[in-house]
Amino acid sequence: MSQAIKPASGRAPTPLASLMPDAAKIHRLSALLTLLLLIAGFALASQAFFSVNNALTVLLQTSVIGLLGIGMTLVIITGGIDLSVGSVLALSGVGTAMAVKAGVPVGLAMALGVAIGAACGAVNGLVVTRAKIPPFVATLGMMLMARGLALQLTGAAPISQLGEAFGRLGNGALFRMVEMQPNGFPKVIFPGIPYPAILLAVVAVGAAYLLRRRQIGRHIYATGSNEEAARLSGVRVDQTKLYAYVMSGALAGLAGNVLMSRLVTAQPSEGVMYELDAIAAAVIGGASLSGGVGTVSGTMIGAFIIGILRNGLNMAGVSAFIQQIVIGAVVIGAVWIDQMRNRR
Amino acid sequence: MSQTPLVEMIGIEKHFGGVRAVDHVSLDLYPGEVVGVLGHNGAGKSCLMRILAGAMIPNAGEIRVNGKAVAFADPNDARAAGIETIYQTLALADHLDAPSNLFLGRELKTWFGNLDDARMLEESRKVLARLNPNFKNLSDPVSSLSGGQRQVIAIARAIYFDTKVLIMDEPTAALGPSETAMVADLIRQLQAEGIGILLVSHDMHDVFDLCNRVVVMNKGRLVGAHGIEEVSKDDVLSLIVKGELPADWSARNLEAAQ
Incomplete structure (x- = not known):
């Protein structure tokens, strides 16, 4: 028996094995390296890119994709996909704005927006687990329905004049330092850390904790890794999937609030194709569309790669059309590298 | 045997459309x-085992554990009743490591409700060492382990908890001779501890080596239930293939009794 079950040659014993970079860690490392190379490249190409102000702009821009990407990661790890996040983002933002217009306090209205997102996620989850509709189709349906509802409710017109309080989440910043100059104009000493970036950091840490340290996280991985095995082991796979879709919907709702707050306008046509950015962020970060693999930290790196690509290409004056081509190629490249790695 | 049976399955039926996969089996x-x-x-044997494991719900019939009627809605219910199953597919989540698989669905937690990975690792180390002293790759995803190591994890998972009934579906099909011997030793050991074992197997040698009784299914029906000393390998083969004992069986058995 010993010769049959002898540890594979070249494999370090347990204490060392945890230090050895496994495949997922290598992927994340290479993604991180790509991110740093991008930053270095753009910094050389443009003076304005490598500045505190621009860094904060990138943070702000990435926060929406990051929030969507975290929810998407949970769903992708279970072996599913959520195509509805862009539309749910719009519906939630519109819902919040309508509540604000109706006189509901901003905080409560935003909670309502998140709840609308969670409800959309719950419908996704129930259609996937109860009606056994494949996630691609179920969430494609929700993508159309949520967008349609957002457009119908608003008559396709943006809701504006939402007041200063509505804009605070998207435009406010912590530790912002402004000094009044003798000439009467304010001078910004430090622009502060934008609230959306802080929100993203909190959500990312929370989601990572959930995946690593809580039972539901373990079950999310198990469900995506081998659904039948998870079920036979007593994992309630339907509840686990439902949880992932609800989280994805709620985070889309939160992202919707952030985005609409930043614009201080609720746009029912906002967030089109955002689901693809979210999927790209997760995949670049090492999540596997066949399930069982993915991390929040990886997705964060993926989200920043996309955010920095967009920002840097903008700064370099590259057209939006070329940007699409570049990001599309990056997604394919990331998956290709991943597959090459797994094949060997 | 005057004791209460650990498990009684009475008149179990399972249909798929018009197909009777399990036809009134006790x-x-x-x-x-x-x-x-x-x-x-x-x-129909796998079907019957899945019903007992709570992975499949029968259309009719009753299951009793220690004389009490039970209804298993899912595998958790069966495991709570002390019925553990080692599936032929092993039912392991490939991306997770050995401790995560061992405790899947029954994770140990700290007071705060966090996963207690340190304790799960320690407990896994103990139970795996009992089955295979050389088992070391506890933090690797189980997809990177050998067939024998994966089998050991599946077995460890079934015996770690308070097991009363163990269903083993082809436990040695993927194993080499030395590992098969290890499983046979383990079965005898568990038997001595008073655990009841249902051994689904194609290996006639294993069956005659280890079993006290054999039950044979054919086309969903139970066609024979015999003490191992009452039948020969040929008799059992005849039951499997034709669904009946050879014509001369009762005569032979009578001879043997005299």
Whole structure:
């Protein structure tokens, strides 16, 4: 028996094995390296890119994709996909704005927006687990329905004049330092850390904790890794999937609030194709569309790669059309590298 | 045997459309008994085992554990009743490591409700060492382990908890000779501890080596239930293939009794 079950040659014993970079860690490392190379490249190409102000702009821009990407990661790890996040983002933002217009306090209205997102996620989850509709189709349906509802409710017109309080989440910043100059104009000493970036950091840490340290996280991985095995082991796979879709919907709702707050306008046509950015962020970060693999930290790196690509290409004056081509190629490249790695 | 059976399955039926996968089958299992469950592929034995494991809900019939009627809605219910299953597919989540698989669905937690990975690792190390002293790759995803190591994890998972009944579906099909011997030793050991074992196997040698009784299924029906000393390998083969004992069986058995 010993010769049959002898540890594979070249494999370090347990204490060392945890230090050895496994495949997922290598992927994340290479993604991180790509991110740093991008930053270095753009910094050389443009003076304005490598500045505190621009860094904060990138943070702000990435926060929406990051929030969507975290929810998407949970769903992708279970072996599913959520195509509805862009539309749910719009519906939630519109819902919040309508509540604000109706006189509901901003905080409560935003909670309502998140709840609308969670409800959309719950419908996704129930259609996937109860009606056994494949996630691609179920969430494609929700993508159309949520967008349609957002457009119908608003008559396709943006809701504006939402007041200063509505804009605070998207435009406010912590530790912002402004000094009044003798000439009467304010001078910004430090622009502060934008609230959306802080929100993203909190959500990312929370989601990572959930995946690593809580039972539901373990079950999310198990469900995506081998659904039948998870079920036979007593994992309630339907509840686990439902949880992932609800989280994805709620985070889309939160992202919707952030985005609409930043614009201080609720746009029912906002967030089109955002689901693809979210999927790209997760995949670049090492999540596997066949399930069982993915991390929040990886997705964060993926989200920043996309955010920095967009920002840097903008700064370099590259057209939006070329940007699409570049990001599309990056997604394919990331998956290709991943597959090459797994094949060997 | 005057004791209460550990498990009684009474008049179990399972249909898929018009197909009767399990057709009014009754089966009981006593403490410390190893019962071989035999039959062709598709004879209904896996189906019957899945029903007992809570992975499939029967259309009719009753299951009693220690004399009390139970209804298993899912595998958790069966495991709570002390019925553990080692599936032929092993039912492991490939991306997770050995401790995560061992405790999947029954994770140990700290007071705060966090996963207690340190304790799960420690407990896994102990139970795996009992089965295979050389088992070391506890933090690797199980997809990177050998077939034998994966089998060991599946077995460890089934015996770690308070097991009363163990269903083993082809436990040695993927194993080499030395590992098969290890599983056979383990079965005898568990039997001595009073655990009842249902051994689904195609290996006639294993069955005659380990089992106290054999039950044979054919086309969804139970066609024979015999003490191992009452039948020969040819008799069992005849039950499996034709669904009946050879014509001369009762005469031979009578001779043997005299």
